[in-house]
Amino acid sequence: MSKKVPREQYEKTLTWRLKSWFAGEKDLLLDEVEMKPQKEFKEDAAAARKRKEDHERVRSLIYDRDRNVGIRFFERAYQVMSVLFCLFLVGTLLLAVSFLPSFGNPENPVNNEVAERYIEDGLQETGAVNIVTGMILDYRAFDTLGESHVLFIATCTVLILLRIDKKKKTGQEYPEESDNIYEPKDDLILQTVTRILFPTIVIFGIYVILGGHLGPGGGFSGGAIIGAGLILYLNAFGFEKTEKFFTAKTYKCLSVCALGCYALCKSYSFYTGANHIESIIPLGTPGAILSSGLILILNICVGIVVAGTMYTFFVMFRKGGY
Amino acid sequence: MAFVQNFPFMSIILSLFSGPLSTVMDRKKAKIINTAVLLILTAMSAAVLVYVMGTGESYVYTMGHFPAPWGNEIRVGVLEAAMALFFCVIMLLCMLGGVLERELELEESKENLYYVMVNLLLCSLLALIYTNDLFTAYVFVEINTISACGLIMIKQNGRTIEAATRYMIMSLLGSGLLLLGICFLYDLTGHLLMSNIQQQVRILQETGAYHVPLLVSLGLMSIGLAIKSALFPFHTWLPDAYGYSTVSSAAILSSLVSKGYIFLLVKIFFRVIGFDIVKNSKVVNVLFVFGIAGMIMGSVSAIRENNIRRMIAYSSVAQIGYIYMGFGLGTTDSVVASIYHIVSHAATKSLLFVAASGITDASGDSTSFFDLTGAGYRNKLAGAAFTVGSLSMVGIPMFSGFISKLLFAQSALESVNKMLPTLIALAISTILNAVYFLKTVIRIYAPDRKLASEKHFRTITMADQPQKAAALILFIILNLALGLSSQPVIRLIRSGLSMFS
Numbered sequence: 001m002s003k004k005v006p007r008e009q010y011e012k013t014l015t016w017r018l019k020s021w022f023a024g025e026k027d028l029l030l031d032e033v034e035m036k037p038q039k040e041f042k043e044d045a046a047a048a049r050k051r052k053e054d055h056e057r058v059r060s061l062i063y064d065r066d067r068n069v070g071i072r073f074f075e076r077a078y079q080v081m082s083v084l085f086c087l088f089l090v091g092t093l094l095l096a097v098s099f100l101p102s103f104g105n106p107e108n109p110v111n112n113e114v115a116e117r118y119i120e121d122g123l124q125e126t127g128a129v130n131i132v133t134g135m136i137l138d139y140r141a142f143d144t145l146g147e148s149h150v151l152f153i154a155t156c157t158v159l160i161l162l163r164i165d166k167k168k169k170t171g172q173e174y175p176e177e178s179d180n181i182y183e184p185k186d187d188l189i190l191q192t193v194t195r196i197l198f199p200t201i202v203i204f205g206i207y208v209i210l211g212g213h214l215g216p217g218g219g220f221s222g223g224a225i226i227g228a229g230l231i232l233y234l235n236a237f238g239f240e241k242t243e244k245f246f247t248a249k250t251y252k253c254l255s256v257c258a259l260g261c262y263a264l265c266k267s268y269s270f271y272t273g274a275n276h277i278e279s280i281i282p283l284g285t286p287g288a289i290l291s292s293g294l295i296l297i298l299n300i301c302v303g304i305v306v307a308g309t310m311y312t313f314f315v316m317f318r319k320g321g322y
Numbered sequence: 323m324a325f326v327q328n329f330p331f332m333s334i335i336l337s338l339f340s341g342p343l344s345t346v347m348d349r350k351k352a353k354i355i356n357t358a359v360l361l362i363l364t365a366m367s368a369a370v371l372v373y374v375m376g377t378g379e380s381y382v383y384t385m386g387h388f389p390a391p392w393g394n395e396i397r398v399g400v401l402e403a404a405m406a407l408f409f410c411v412i413m414l415l416c417m418l419g420g421v422l423e424r425e426l427e428l429e430e431s432k433e434n435l436y437y438v439m440v441n442l443l444l445c446s447l448l449a450l451i452y453t454n455d456l457f458t459a460y461v462f463v464e465i466n467t468i469s470a471c472g473l474i475m476i477k478q479n480g481r482t483i484e485a486a487t488r489y490m491i492m493s494l495l496g497s498g499l500l501l502l503g504i505c506f507l508y509d510l511t512g513h514l515l516m517s518n519i520q521q522q523v524r525i526l527q528e529t530g531a532y533h534v535p536l537l538v539s540l541g542l543m544s545i546g547l548a549i550k551s552a553l554f555p556f557h558t559w560l561p562d563a564y565g566y567s568t569v570s571s572a573a574i575l576s577s578l579v580s581k582g583y584i585f586l587l588v589k590i591f592f593r594v595i596g597f598d599i600v601k602n603s604k605v606v607n608v609l610f611v612f613g614i615a616g617m618i619m620g621s622v623s624a625i626r627e628n629n630i631r632r633m634i635a636y637s638s639v640a641q642i643g644y645i646y647m648g649f650g651l652g653t654t655d656s657v658v659a660s661i662y663h664i665v666s667h668a669a670t671k672s673l674l675f676v677a678a679s680g681i682t683d684a685s686g687d688s689t690s691f692f693d694l695t696g697a698g699y700r701n702k703l704a705g706a707a708f709t710v711g712s713l714s715m716v717g718i719p720m721f722s723g724f725i726s727k728l729l730f731a732q733s734a735l736e737s738v739n740k741m742l743p744t745l746i747a748l749a750i751s752t753i754l755n756a757v758y759f760l761k762t763v764i765r766i767y768a769p770d771r772k773l774a775s776e777k778h779f780r781t782i783t784m785a786d787q788p789q790k791a792a793a794l795i796l797f798i799i800l801n802l803a804l805g806l807s808s809q810p811v812i813r814l815i816r817s818g819l820s821m822f823s
Binding site: 092093095096097099100101108109110111112113114115117118125138139140141142143145146147149150152153154156157159160161163249252253255256259260263266267269270271272273274275276279 | 323327328331335338339341342343345346383384385386387388391392393394431432435438439442445446449455457458461462464465468469471472475476483502506508509510511512513522532533534535538539
């Protein structure tokens, strides 16, 4: 038994529209897509002329090559010197490289006991099938701890540079603020594709993060994938949608939790390691998802930080705050 | 293992974690966290110093369950502990001295990010001091660079943005060269741990293999760190960066950031390559020539400068020149003199920046010399502090600058070829120092009451700016202590250096 629906509701369904489109009655996309071309930023004509004149006057005074002979000389010397310097550096480096041990030779100094232990005992000692992950998150976890803070502090510096203070409005309208008026909204093609792709990308990112100790992947690559997914979602649906679940506050809380968790976990293993206390964290069976001690948790932490960093970078350069 | 031995690791982790924590706090709480962390770290470093001096030998601390060439480790000796303590103290005083300026000059919602930068900067400095692994050092050099950039541009005007851009470009070039050097060294030795590299380098030196890449690697690392610490021909980023950023940033950058890189270079010379090999290479001669050029050219630029903050900044170029000249002399004594100068310059330069801000506060926030006339009467404490700093920089006995110049001159006598240029450069540089510093001191004490009443300059007493007054007094005490009781400090540096190799 099929359900009877009124005519208006029926005309809204996808089947009817598809049918009528095939019949050539109605354009499926009509009244749906809104593609507004970006308005040009128009400066007040008088202000623009004045700015241009000032600029030209200052330029002509500064770069008056007839009066400032020094500048002419400096410009020429600068070009010559920079080329010479680059050639010198390139030459020195090439010369030095030609004296280095030949590539791929088993007798090379880099093939020593350090690499040997990583390869031969890495699986038993860290429990990670992926030796690279075992190396960066267990043997040399202190370096990776520093590296994830590099990402975090880079975000903070971009925040300092680009974030617009909401309280401090001086009446002058920032072009960045009115920017989201110009963005093409409700782009159906983009939105439809994003609806399909976004969950796939995020799930793939989560898979890459969680499988970091079992195969190729890990926090850095998985986080980058999730960050790219978030950026795609933002471009399709605009800030109104994304701000419902991801704001500056969310980012800060997430990264503090992730970095704090990383620091805490590693502090435990640093402390026990240095004081020769047996660690209570089991390594598990290699190959299982819950194995290799702390590596899984650390990968998740790094993934959160990387995804947040990528998304925040994009938002800051796009709009200057969220 | 004694519990004190955990303190270096704990201080690194504590300052590392307090950075992210400050982002979710408001400015007041972030400030309290920052001060608390600095105080705790000072206490911890002092305890570590006492412990290491008691045992008389250095120890390594494994970061994790895997021993050294496989895992990470940090190494703590007398010199490392002393430097950590000193850096914490200077950082605390710089932050104390710049409280008022930070409230005025920084955007309110961004002030907590300032504390993020400071906490992570301190963490990276501590890690650079303690690390025993070249790659760990590189990771923390990155944190150091980015946070220094943030410190410069957080006071947002066109000047600081430009200065930060310039700093970024030069500093990244330096990082790149350092990384190249580390890569070369890794390819030759197969190790990243400092002591293992040194073993391998000794073997290579005996067999005579890979002579050219070794030299290039040493050169790349030295020049990379020289660019980052503003040695003379690479100093162009410095005056704007120190001259226009907020006071505590300028003080921290001049006294700590560049010194952290120099300390890393000392570690590379002594613990990675071996100082006798460095001594016999040509690299020290290059550093010697650049150092001497910097001593003179930095002072000449400072004399021509009309802005008091930029003048102090150019003076830094000259002082960095002194330090590199000490490396260039290539004796253990001269390196001791250089390290003493790192300490003395850090204490004096941060004093000068804070005092200069006190002087300019009393002159309607103008930094040009014309307005500073008589400022020493309007803000008595800042005037006195500036005088102390100037006298120390010039090298008057009783102050720390004198001791370092004396040490440089003494160590120059040991080297036959470099004795004469060193002594001449020391003499010329001292006279030039006296010209611009005493010029400023005379100007701030020249009576000019008429002008003061015309321009409505305000008189500042100690009660108006209690934090800055406290910082200045502590700085003066620190300077006098370094100048009057230099022998224990020198002995400490000497014993620390002997633990290095």
